[in-house]
Amino acid sequence: MGSKERREREKEQRKSQILDVARELLLEKGLQATSINQIAKRSELSVGTFYFYYRSKEELYVALQQEGLDLLYGMTTAAIRRKRNPRAKIHAIAQAYLTFAEEHRSYFDIINFFLNSSSEIFFSEQLKEQVDEHGNRIVDVLANVIADGIRSGDFRPVPAKRYALILWAMIHGVTQLRKLRHTILRGEDLHKIYTDAVGLFIDAIGTAGAGQEAPTLDT
Amino acid sequence: MGSKERREREKEQRKSQILDVARELLLEKGLQATSINQIAKRSELSVGTFYFYYRSKEELYVALQQEGLDLLYGMTTAAIRRKRNPRAKIHAIAQAYLTFAEEHRSYFDIINFFLNSSSEIFFSEQLKEQVDEHGNRIVDVLANVIADGIRSGDFRPVPAKRYALILWAMIHGVTQLRKLRHTILRGEDLHKIYTDAVGLFIDAIGTAGAGQEAPTLDT
């Protein structure tokens, strides 16, 4: 009786295996240079089989995106679990973002791809919405942290969602600087920039009185 | 022997015409979908002639990048020319950046492309350095404004270059949000986010005493 379920499970596993290979290749050769044929070959599947699991390259990208965003979401929520202090929470989230970008570069790249206008042409409206829904959850986490901070008196009463977006944009922007580490960033320490950026944000929305103790940065 | 110079000048004009067409196509079809053959056809040149002026597609992209960065540099310096107040200068620069992104989207897209890791694979080390040199000038402008502000007592004594990078990353990050305007940003005003972001930066590095008069935002 459970054979149908097992089949279903195996199918999901296959899809997941394909995603693994795709991520691997993405990391090696970049998004543009990775082709379905390559993915199929390294997956030890025929091209036809690939297309049995994913209707198109587009759909593969979307799946990759969602997986990446889900991972990031997990890392984000895990990061704030043990923190009580809103300032510490924000630092922790930022740190998680950086870790994500460094240790899961292929995911980060594909998220970046979606933020490029190439994607506006490449993806259908429907798929973009699916993706962004996943992204939204992450912004919501940030917004909640900020809202909590406001309630606790740590932060000034700023519009929580708007400032969550600013924070995310800043973090993401700084992370992108990584690409310039051999040129424009020469002589600068990316991690310092990162910490300062987050500190700057907290300073700006923090109230004077509240806890200025050094943030405990734990990876 | 002015004929040699004239030839040189004509050559530059040709190259510039090709760039114009390339930008046009980029805007219409996106970077991936634009081919050399298309560029040649619309330029009313043969492919061969294209390859006389540019050794490869790579070189064309680099030229496009540099042109874009030069334009951005011009807009940036023009923006601060009439401002005396460091805070106003920063607002002006940010505004210029937004204008650049909106009115010269093809340039902005190609800058974005360079910030993607696709570029790390696509471009040779040498060319990347060329490009980044141009980018550096813009960061320098920002750093100078911050340094000036520190000297005048408007800003706290932060490391100027580092904070210039932070500011740039933030501005760039917020500008990228544009792609999400139909989904995650629904209900939010991108311009407000933008202004708040810059304000936040200035607040954070500003000294308490100095000019809090409303910044005069002129396009």
Added chain:
Amino acid sequence: MGSKERREREKEQRKSQILDVARELLLEKGLQATSINQIAKRSELSVGTFYFYYRSKEELYVALQQEGLDLLYGMTTAAIRRKRNPRAKIHAIAQAYLTFAEEHRSYFDIINFFLNSSSEIFFSEQLKEQVDEHGNRIVDVLANVIADGIRSGDFRPVPAKRYALILWAMIHGVTQLRKLRHTILRGEDLHKIYTDAVGLFIDAIGTAGAGQEAPTLDT
């Protein structure tokens, strides 16, 4: 042991359902663009099941053809049932053919496909014979009408089968003109052409004396 018969009946129903879907898709996307996978999906069957009912695509086409020819045969015989006058019978048959082509386009298209030399390569000799047998019945109906007309003195003593073939070829040829209605036929009324064509045939084989009363055309 009616269960065996019931199974047989159900099997026929299934085959018929598949044919319905196939016809539907044929009408929508054309013959070339319709694939077994699509047919299976829309039939809510698996591909495997499709291949249980039809050994190959070829066999499906043949079934479709036969179904179409049977329908046409039915319409043809129905058309002449109430007519007494041989001339009226021929008009009625022609009219039925036109109705068939217009209201069952997918059948008409597939008949046309068989008349193309593609079919000579595509189909096995055996299957072609099967198909043509069905087609033959229709020619026979025509031949009988002509033979009747000869016996009754309405028509000259022409070779009945040969003239049946001519009539059919003419009718079929005129029906094909439909495809040219927007170009070559501009300004011409296809129905008039049709009526004149049939009239021409009857005139040519008709004897001078016999009933020249206006043919009663009823759909």
Added chain:
Amino acid sequence: MGSKERREREKEQRKSQILDVARELLLEKGLQATSINQIAKRSELSVGTFYFYYRSKEELYVALQQEGLDLLYGMTTAAIRRKRNPRAKIHAIAQAYLTFAEEHRSYFDIINFFLNSSSEIFFSEQLKEQVDEHGNRIVDVLANVIADGIRSGDFRPVPAKRYALILWAMIHGVTQLRKLRHTILRGEDLHKIYTDAVGLFIDAIGTAGAGQEAPTLDT
């Protein structure tokens, strides 16, 4: 100076060579089974080069069609050149049509393809008009012959164009019967059917008085 012209001429030759190969393959394997890759290979060209000469498969088909229709037009006009008698002219045209279908089967098949509804999906409106224009010239030849016959008193005053279409449809329909020569046509002589069909048409529109001398059929 003439080098440009020579280039142009060579280009036309190449296109023509490609058409030759395409026709050859069409004859061997049928339209559906002939692929661009095959055409390129047998032309001893790369696929890329094929696409330099023809923008798409569609365009190749159209070229083939036009070439075929032009050939048919030539054969048609040549056929009536030496004939004075309108009846003889019509016989000659019909004969030319049959010769065309038998000796240039690939052209005939592709004309047939255009008359199928597959083409309605496959071809763009614009290309269809181009093709039909070429087809129109042939119908015009027929219409002129009929009009002449009416003027000379050989034929009754029928609408020339309409009857030209009927004649063409009949001829074409009869020619299609060829495919059935092993099945439905068993025991019938296609040539006799053909002659009778044309004779039938002439009888029907001919006036009683005019020349009933046996038509001189010359290939």
Added chain:
DNA sequence: TATGAATGAGGTTTCATTCAT
């Protein structure tokens, strides 16, 4: 009976680049 995963050759088309003229 029924399923649906798997195949892999083959489909059309695009691409950056070269080179003889």
Added chain:
DNA sequence: CATGAATGAAACCTCATTCAT
């Protein structure tokens, strides 16, 4: 300087069919 024909690998995707379950 300029041309544009030629390349051929590689892109994405579809197809009829099979077979273990």
